[in-house]
Amino acid sequence: MAAMLKLSLSYLSKNKTQNLFITLLILLSTLLVSTAVIILANTGNLFNEMHTRTNGSHQILTFDKGLNDPKAVYDWWAEQDGVEVSPLLTYRTLSGIAFKGMDIPNLYLYMMNTPQPPWAVDELIFSSGAQSSAPEKGSVWIPTSMANAYDIAVGDTVNFKTGSSALDLRVSAIVVDVPYGAPFTNAARIWMNSTDYQNDFQALAGKDNYMMGIHFDDYRTNSSYWDRYNSETHTPFLETKMEFESISSFYLIINQIIGFIMIFLGAVMMVIALITIGFTISDAILANYKTIGILKSLGLTSGRTIGTYVIQYALLSIIAVIPGLALSVFVSKFIINISVSSLRTGNGDVPMEGIGAAMLVGILLFALVILFVVLYAKKARSIEPVQAIRYGMSETENTRLARRMNSPLANRVGFARLPVAAVIGIRNLIKNTKSSVLMLLLTTMAASVLVLGYVVLTSITGIYQTAAKWGYDNANIAAVVVNKSTFPKDELKLVLEEDPRIKNVGWQGNITGVVTPESSAKMAGQSTSLYLSVLDGNYKELGFETLRGTNPERENEISIGVGVARMLNKDLGDLIDLYIEGEQRTFMITGVYQAISNLSVSGRITVDAVRSVNPNYEDVNVAFINVNDPSQAETIAQQLNEQFKDSASIVTQKTLLDSVYAEAASIFVYPMALIGLLFILVTFIIIFSTCRISIRKESKTYGIYKSIGMTSGKIRFSIATGVVALALIGSMLGVIVGVYLLPLLLEKVLSGYGIVQIPLILNWGGIIIFACLSILAAALGSWVSSRVIRDASPRILVVE
Template sequence: MAVILKLGHSYLRKNKTQNLFIALLILLSTLLVCTSVIILANTGNQFKEMHSRTNGSHQILTFDKGLNDPQTVYDWWAAQNGVQISPLLAYRTLSGITFEGKDIANLYLYMMNTTPPPWKVDQLLFASGQESSTPAQGSVWIPTSMANSYNITVGDTVHFKTGTAVLHLTVSAVVIDVPYGAPFTNTARIWMHPTDYENDFGTFAGKEHYMMGMHFDDYDSHSSYWDRYTTETGAPFLESIMDFESISSFYLIINQMIGFIMIFLGVVMLLIALITIGFTLSDAILANYKTIGILKSLGLTSRHIVSTYVVQYALLSIIAVLPGLVLSMFVSRFIIRISVSSLQTDHAHLVIEGIGMAVFSGLLLLVLIIGFIVIYASKTRMIEPAQAIRYGMSERDNMRLAGRMNSPLANRVLFGRFPVSWVIGLRNLIKNRKSSVLMLLLTMTAASVLVFGYVVLSSINGIDRTAAKWGYDNANIAAIVVDKMTFSRAEMQHVLEEDSRITAVGWRGNVTGITLIPSDVSSDAASQSFSLNLSVLDGRYTDFGFETLRGHNPERVNEISIGVNAAKRLNKQLGDLIELYIEGEKRTFIISGIYQAISNMSLSGRITAEAVRSVNPDYDDADVAFINIIKPSQAEVIAAQLNERFKASASIVTQKMLLDSLYAEAAHILMYPMALFGLLFILVTFIIIFITCRISIRKESRTYGIHKSIGMTSGRIRSSITLGVAGLSLIGSTFGVFVGMYLLPLLLEKVLSGYGIVQIPLVLNWGGMLLIACLGMLAAVIGCWLASREIRQMSPRMLVIE
């Protein structure tokens, strides 16, 4: 045992830098794997815990169409067993808000008449501010999503536009409002004091609306309740329904993306670490082949020699795994905190689950590493002392290596025609095939990870360039109606028609369509009612850039295009018929197209304004005007001019501003983990190539000594080796660019398909992708150059004598 420990200590001391880098590689692998395990263990848990804590809604009913009596519906659900309901909440809608002198576009507000507690459903939790039963007069409560997105804090004054008037209200508290508090949402409930609500809105024209939340003891049974409602009332519910899937989707989508990326990269990192350790151990055995042969000839058994390597690398692994495990807890906490910021309070401690799973993963990683060490170290059992002393390797390996280096292809076709510097670099790669393959795979992996992260962030930041593929319009400008009572569509239409810079105008509204999921599609014996959010466009969808995956957008009164998830849930294809209740009347439509949309999880549809007018000839309920202009570069100027004229009743902004207001936060959240992954892989690339180059250079020390003895400088030899590695990394990075650009997004689509995106719209910036891919190459070149410093210390005389 003393001999084993002494030999292990000798190997550790002899290769201090190499062993330090191996320990760092194991640490980084542990960090990434354990962090991914913790994040996956917490994906959805924070939302589920908060939803349970607040007794959150499974469904939200919004009475904004006037098709159902709110009190009658409320009374029916109040009489049901197994269902808890919130109070019937009165609200008015606004979409104009100013904070710190800046107008906030694309934010739709429900100004709520706050009902004093207790509430059975959707209890509000105070993230910051003084707790009270209702807001104080002159103040409001706002949700965490709104506060985080626009940096609004307790004590700030927010200005709410109500047509001709402006409400100046102070934020007295920031609350967690689960149904309407998801990150990067454009809707928010603003909770007002009842007296403020009556005084501020009592004199305004327009109708008051209501909403209510419902919590089912068993959410899976909700369809049976709706079947009973339809049977007892004689008609399906015709107002808007927001399901639990829609409530939870934006809370979970970012964590799903981060979790997928991290577990994938964690597995890749683990495989790289194991392969590198196996390669390093194989080369360490080869480098010490002669020594092992001598030790065996002196009587040391194969078991003792295997134990020497196991002790050495097991000690390194234990030293590295423990800090990696500890660091993973801090990193995962940081990532989880920023991804669920809308569910955090100032006084609550973030509870992280999955620590036990992370510890288990760390121990499993340790066992895997030691297992690999045992497998590779067992190769020493086959070492024959005589061959080891004579060749420094097995006789068969010596003959194979000599044949490879002296082949006609190498001598006549390659080495005979290339410059000496190229030959040295190529010879280093050909002779060390295993290390060359490892470097090729490593640079390809690093480039693919870096490019994939860059493409994901670029696609989110550049969503205005692919808006139609995400389910949005592609118009240059959008005019959002703030106050329908004071807004004049005829006046705006006249102004837009008179402006020669404008080419097309389309008016869009929304209605709710109710259909039934057939019993052969649903899991229940009876048909289930299903609510579709229908976009209604007065104009041609193609004029404003709306796209479909298959088919085309509706052009006739009896045509409809539906989202991919709606088609899946209803088991519908192009050309199928679908029956919808619109404003209480049943209409039959032909499915002309199927599209993808991240909003409403693709549980939506598109119809023409003529289709709604076949039910209600007086329909004129548009809330957005899409505006196309001749020169898109003038969009900001035209929007500002129109906004100045109609600022009392509408908010007119460019499409880019609207999309940035939604997805800037998503890009901000994703930026940190993607940057972390990129840095880790750059660091790993540097470490592994440093190790492999250092090993190969030590094996070839005699050859480089001969080169120096015949007049080659250390710098020239180092440059030749580095040039070979640079060429190899260029090939690997080239493949990596295409993997990160095409293959990895296909895997991410599997995650996003449940959220309504089956084909990720990518923004490919070739200049940026090539530049980011070069970071992996740069790490490889620097690692090789630094590893070759040993050549400067080699003595030609001693190396030739050896």
């Protein structure tokens, strides 16, 4: 045992730099995999914990169409066993705010008349500010999502747009409002003092609307309740119903994407780390072949020879795994705190789970390292002392190496016709095929990860360029109605018609369509609400796209989201029955599209379809405007906004999308930057290690080169040139993997959120730059590893 320990320590002290890098490699593998496990473990737990804590809604019923009696619906649900309901909440809607001189148009606000506690469902949790039963006069409570997105703090005054007048209210508290507090959404509930609500909205045109939340003791039974509701009331629920899946989706989407990417790439890194350790041991045995043979001739058994490597890497693994686990807790906590900031209360961190799972990952990684050490170190069993002393390797290996160097591939390269530097670099790659394959695989993965991160971030930050593929319009300007009762639609129409800069205009409203249980056997006895876009205009002209088929043009046509198609098992040419404005209509499906909003549980119909039920329908939410010269869009939007600012907010489409997706991009950049940096570092480490091993094996050859007049710089340049050439091939393969293959894995995650084909923006200049980072890491690793050639004399190299 003493001899084994002494040999192990000698190996550790002899190759300090290489062992340091191996330790760092194990640490980084542990860090990435453990971080991914913790993030995945907390993906749903944090939301579920807060949902349970607030006794959150499983469904939200919104009464804004006048098609169901709110009081009657509330009374029916309040009488059911196994169900709890919130108070019947009164609200008015507003659009947009102004804060610190900044106009924020893309906010759809429910101005709530705060009822007196206690609440059975959707209890508000105070994140900051003094807790009280209701907001003080002149103040409001706002959700954490809105506060985080626009950096609003307690004590700030927010200007709420009410048409020609403005409503200035002070923020007295920031609350966690689970149903309407998810990140990346543009809807928020603003909780007002009851007296303020009555006074501020008394003079405004319009009427009060209502909403209520339903919490089921067992959410899986909700279909049976709705089946009984339909049979007892003899009418389906025709208003808007928001499902639990929609409530939870935006809380979970970022963490699921990040966790999915990290666990996949972490597993890849772990495999690469284990293979690298195996190669290191294999090459170390080969480099010390003669020494091992001498030791075996002196009586050291094969088992003890293997034990020396086990002890060596067990020590390195312990040193690496423990800090890796500790760092993973801090890194995952940082990422989770950012991605679920809307669930945080106060300045404290969100509670963490998954630490035990991360520790199991560390133990598993340690066990895998030992297993690979044993598997690769078993090669020491076959070492024959005589062959080791004579060849410095087995006779079989010596013959195989000679054949490889004289193989048709080596001859086809034409060494005699190439410069000396190229010959040395290529010879190094051919002679060390396993190391070359590892470097090729590593640079491919590193480039693919860097390219994927760049492409995803570019696609999110530039979403306005692919808005139609995410389910939005592609118009240049949007006029968002702030106050429907005072909005001068005819006046804006006239202005747009007379302006020669305007190309075309479309007017959009939205209604709720209700699919009855009879429409599909998959609906399990309950009606389902669809968000229906109603367009007075041409969908094609305004840039709405479909995956298959076309958008509706006639009264009896509809295009549906992929969520609806999946839920109802419908496709092009099928018929679908919908209740619109209380009356049933049959539509033919002409198109299927994807949309990240509403999980693609939505549809598109023409205004004529609604007017067949309600001839006076003029419920406009937004006007989409295309201009002849897109470069003038910002100027035209500013001019129109100044003219109609009392009742509408008119901005470019880019402004609207940036207000939602800039937050997502800022959250996503941190984990992707971490993964990219780790892979660059791992590329450097592994290539340094493999090159260092091959240089030591070839030390005698390089000593001869120096003795006949080659400079150290030229030899090092030759080695680096070969590695760079290999890394160039790897980076090209990495571009293909990062652009075309890895996004397919992301689509598996996003398909549940309504996106089945990720709309990527491919900026090839940036892609090439990021792919080249792996080449730079490879070149640096090979160059630094060859310092031993510069520092050693030809005599010492030959002796070694």
